[in-house]
Amino acid sequence: MLDALFQDHAVVQRDTAVPVWGQAKPNESLKIGFDGKTVTSHADADGHWQAKLPPLPAGGPYTLTVTAADGRSQTAKDILVGDVWLCSGQSNMELQVHRTLNSRSEIMGADNDRIRMLTVPQTGASAPQDGFAAPVQWKPTTPANVPDFSATCYYFARELQKTVDVPMGLVNASLGGSRIEPWLSARALRKVGGYDEALDTLALHASDPQAAAARWGNIWAKWWRSQPQVRAGDEPWKGTSDAGWKAAPKTLGDYQSWGVPELASYTGMLWYRTTVTLTKQQAAQDATLAIGNVDEMDQTWVNGRGVGSSSYGGAPRIYRLPHGLLHAGENVIVINDLNTYQAGGVMGPTDTRALKFADGSSVPLDTNGWQYREVPKGIGTPPLAPWLTVSGKTTLYNGMIAPLGHYAFRGALWYQGESNTGEADQYRRLLEAYRDDLRAQFGANLPLLIVQLSSYGPAPTHPAESGWAGVREAERLVAAEDKLSGLAVSVDIGERYDIHPANKQELGRRLARAARHVVYGEALAPSGPLPVTATREGDAVAVSFRDVTGKLVAYSSNHPIGFELCGAKPDSCNYANADLRDGKVLLHLDTPAAGAITRVRYCWADSPFCTLYDEAGLPAVPFQLDITSSTH
Template identity: 30%
Template sequence: MQTKRKTSLLSLLLVFMTASLQAEVKTPAFFNDHMVLQRNISVPIWGWASPGELINVSFGDQSISTKADKDGKWLLKLKPMEANLEGQTLTIANHSIKNVLVGEVWICSGQSNMQWRLSGAFNSKEEIAAAKFPAIRQLNLTRTAANLPRTDVKGEWTVCSPETAKDYTAVGYFFARSLYKSLKIPIGIIDASWGGTGIEPWIPELGFNMVAELEKDKIELHKILPVNDKNKQKWNDYLDELESWLPGAEKRVSQGSLPLNMPDRPDSGMPVTHHGMTKIFNSMIHPIIPYGVRGVVWYQGESSWGQGDYYFFKKKALIESWRELWGQGEFPFYTVQLANLHKFNEKAEGGDGYAKIREAQKRSLELPNTGLAVTYDIGNPVNIHPKNKQDVGKRLSLWALAKEYGRKELVYSGPLFKKLHNSGAEAIVHFSHIGSGLMVGEKKGLEPVKKTSTALKGFAIAGEDQKWYWANARISADGKSVIVSSDKVKKVMAVRYAYRWNPIHSNLYNREGLPAAPFKSDNW
């Protein structure tokens, strides 16, 4: 029937859309007062109108125009602008968006530890009262999921104040506050987070297609997408059913009743909730592309911890596909490594709980322009939602300030494992990002890390028999490496550090107060 439709469903929908837009040029629902535009790039402005309609846009000293295409969509770009703390009006056709700033825009995405509000952070009462930063703005996107990509999503920009800040993402707020205090320019954060979600709903179809190691996921996803003749037939049958259903649905609506028996889309076999592959990307991320942004900060993994090493390939798919779709090059993508949780595992080999997914998160540093905020020293063993979001935001901001904003003097990462030098009963562990030197440190609450004289802990070693023992560890005299040994290991072949669910006793830092990332030198 699909080849003989007198009026296809697509045509009907286009008629309805054109009629609704005839009298008004529309922009995305999240284009509203107090928004922040990204500085120093060509800024995309887009929307919908009647096909061929002329759209005029003005902002500051710029006035540009374009025409809607045959489908009623239009897009134009403002020329790159310097940061501006003074609110201006963005005029699109006859619609005015007021108090618009130009500065830096970051997406804050992930699950509940990113969604966690400032009202639930340490010292929330004092922090909220002090949140008087009108140059910091948050766009809070409506949490919604969809089987198919959407072109719009609701969201509201708010000006940071004691009245609004309580509902800001705490990690995002402290990240933005640190950037603002250093840069003195507007900072916009886009809260695109959803508690309890795995990584799969955030990855678009493109991501599953881009990474060869995700072939089984791609096959599962493609069971229902119109990527072959069989599936195209299913979708055409579905569209035929919809076309037959529409007249009766319209009649019931005209009579003040709800339509009945809307046909079900082809069954995907995936979860009907928001947890299915691509579903949150479709409804929360796809609609905001290509909004001008600087980059992404990402806090997710608790719901995916059992995937271990496989998580890296999904993270790669996420990062590379978002970058590809945005078309802004390899924009920065900074990850929060999972905090400590549950009881301390006394077995030297570790490997329990979050150990493997932290390795996968750290492996994302193999991808260009990525960063890692290590947090196993600031979590809460009995709460998956630690309240110390101040240090999380601060550690993320160090990456941005050093890598994106020219603060080359900053030490932005804790020590990262570089290599193991075997020399018999003792072995030397070498690191990158040692700053001004290594130290044994102690972190208490929101206080800065302090150097201590206690023993260096958290290292385990194994010999040729691959049996693990806790190591005696000490920092070398020059402060650049760690020397490990055990009277139970004749020749050290491998070393692990903080490789467990709760590495709370691990205490290696650089002198700038950033913790060494957990690692394993072996592939056993």
């Protein structure tokens, strides 16, 4: 009768009326008991019921009991009342405790019954789900339970509990590789604008996947034709032209290992095609197309019609074909593979690729051999099917956030953005929409703590445009515009060679510090030095900061590094010599183009070196500011 969230060892939010809900017989009356108090509820015609428990201070354990009119009952025991946190994002939020620094010692010492953890099953869905994709369980913190839980989420709660001495409930809803768009509801994405076509196709996919696949194939084809690098009439999915096609190795597999110089380190799109010859009897049957595993995302056509698209994971891809699509004779199967990281291509054994028929027979796809074709240089990223789990639209909201209902949370933590670094300009609008979406579901005053992206990639040798820096700036601006949002800087604890930095303990400390200020109102700087203004002062630009603990300091030098002076256009930046003076950073205008300088950037690279801190050991926030005239 109780929803799966309300079970043994759960934590519910203190000092607020707590929503509780579940399923019963249609129109059934129920009594809900908690801490000696009783509330009533009445199931609707579909059996859904909900109620609100009266507010309680931190404490417990308590027992929650639901009793129906006919005497049936369900009990959840050992429930604590404290502060509950939603932790969400991509792989750096998902990254487990056992992958962090000093993990063996951390795990052995993880014995805290007052921190409880729940991991939301990872799944996407085309429509909002009422329940989880698999059973969930609230678990106390023990050496057995903590190794696979989100390290950022756990270390945050452990640190916060040192000053906020109440039980902590942690709900981890995260998935590696995910973009931000799948975490937003359809309502939120439509409000952002520009996603209606994808969302309409996704709605169709929920009821008719074959029709949605065909529609998306047409949308994909329209995008291809619109690319300036594509010749008029070049439509590889139709299989009507042999231009540019080359024989692929018989075993396929990772194309980077084929021995083709152009593909040795290539990431991007690659076309594949093959043909299958069918009899009239075979073509008349219902059929499915199995293409094995494709790394990472496929868009697949049969005889020029889109039949499916999937992403990530090792599961073979199987698409049900519309009746009548196949015909006697030669049928053309075309796959466009999009690979964005390391190895890519059509993977797996030959026997995972076949046309399978209703009578149990099958025809291998590899019999006639495969061909491949490269795409024109400079072509962009294609539209991604909206039902894809990690890169679609609303899919993770539907499968992982919607099932949380209106559970009462103290706040939310967000660590994501690596998968959106190619669209930094749009990220601010999407992150604002994500924040507002959470508040629409979980309460208008829900605080949001944002991890500003860490560093990853080669160290810069000259100023350059950076998608990573652009996302960091979007995160800074979203946090700055809202008093219920906070920022945790992580650029200095990244790993140049590892996109998943292991020092999640320090990140947890910084998130806890931000929470103490934003959520609990402590009078301490929430992050590190935060830029306020950049003004011309004679032959220098002065950058002022707030949220400085003690004074500004430069590590390992008398002068901070990482500052740039820029003109209005892209690629107009130069490194600036800087000094610390009177609590400000002075940037010297010693370049020939000093008169054209309009902006200051700091720590602006995928993986920058930045040396400005305060005396609390907190790094200055990476930023970009327009330069204004001095008021003096």
